[in-house]
Amino acid sequence: MDALYERPKSLTNRATAYCPGCLHGVATRLIAELIDELDARADTVAVLPVGCGTLGMFHFNTDIVVSPHGRTPAVATGVKRSAPEKLVFSYQGDGDLAAIGLAEIMHAANRGENFTVIFINNGTYGMTGGQMAPTTLVGQKSTTTPEGRNPAETGYPMMMCEILSQLRAPRYIARFSLDCPANVIQAKKGLRKSFELQRAGKGFTFVELLSNCPTNWGLSPLECLEWMRENTMKAFPLGVFRDRED
């Protein structure tokens, strides 16, 4: 009998370490499925950030290197330059990538490093308990913007796909959402494209995934999805921002 659905070999056999309803789990599973489909488990290095993404240490059944907070693209640069034959991705939250690690992501992108960045935008610092992130929406409450984000004091959400699109070197830049199956399928296509471009040595690929944080948003998993559609996805338009032919 053929199995229709099973645990990807690129995932370890354990219960999720993320909170119930967290889309980090969906992102992790998508990546693992793809690695299986590309038959790349033994040749993959996951470069993990500091944030809830660190919990990927428990999940990816691949080589893993955990970076200091935000240096993830610099660590991935060292990894990929040292082992060009590996499939390398960094997995980063919005605090990791768009705040503390802004220099590292800009310069890895500008060098056109041949790895894939997977950017989990949940509009908050999940791991540390829901503080404002660079991506927190205008008016959105967080533990450090108790009255809602006020742009006069803290500026506006940073649109990383749009910002990175100002650079010449990146090969592929796209934003997807994990709010519903149809969008998850699109996201997986974008990830697949990135991995395939990387394998073909085409350079820097960047996939932003709009995500949630039920725990710190204070919403049920289902309410989170609705909130994403009403708010996050309106502020962060989905789409492909760069798909450069050589």
Next chain:
Amino acid sequence: MEKKFLKGNEAVAEAAILAGCRFFAGYPITPQNEIPEYMARRMPQVGGVFLQGESETASVCMVYGAAAMGKLAMTSSSGPGISLKAEGISTLAGAQLPAVIVNVMRGGPGLGTIQAAQSDYLHATKAMGHGGFRVLVLAPSTVQEAIDLTYKAFGLAVKYQNPAVVLMDGWIGSMMEPVTLPEAKEPVKNAYTGWGTRYYNPSGTDVDVVTSCLLEPDRQELLNIHFGEMYETWARDEVMAEEYMLGDAEYVIVAYGTAARAARTAIGSLREKGVKAGMLRPISLYPFPYDALKRLDKSRVRCILDTEMTLPVQMKDDIRLGVTDAIPVHSCGRSGGVVLTNEDIEDALLRIIEEEGK
């Protein structure tokens, strides 16, 4: 054995390549710029990787990524950049990865000056970053020794799966001396032996989990205890020091690096004046040669002169630990990049002797 006339910074870079280093990432800062510049030329010739990072923070993290892949990797900088590398060095140590960090010291604190100094003894030997880890610290006093110690630093880093530091000053970095180069080692892939895999993916037979994050207090404590035992091994097996004219010495100068060169000259002229001076020159600053100080004949040695290119001096507490107050410890030095001369040292010691006579 090839003989060459090399500048200290370039000598260090070549020694790294001969030791099998095939990955370098760095960021410009005086007085170490010749190291990344040399690596930019040389690494492609040997099939290695050179990267100019966007900062010291990024550069040392690139080295961390390379070390995680089993490469022998190095980064270099000077004071302000070394501060920025603290995060990455702590991460290397916590993740149990080898790497070599070169600090060509200048005058501090803050931006300080770009001239040669020995400002970073305490930073290098006590806490190169947060968390209570240690690194091996080797301090050359000639260009030849800069080569030999850089070469050795890679061996030690791999032996202990821990970062090692070559701590030299801007003088050694910029002076040229005739040197003999060691034999070229074939680069090898270093297998990862850190503890991440066993905790996060115990059934993963073909994967490495390289991390400095053990999450659970009891695991972290076990690792910290393991580190403590390793540092004790260093104290037993890896101490290096030179004893110069100590046989009959009544006055012992303790100095390392360029300060030891000035001290050597001072000892010559002091001896001509009938002063029985000698020197203990720590070569490994961590582990520190406490035993060589303990062995000094307390009935003969009248005092110790801690001599450094930094003020206030930074090695004095370690010297006092070695002699346990049985011998008085004085100090002399210049700082901020002002040149320390042999006359400075000679005058300081003659003044102490005069005070004794009163």
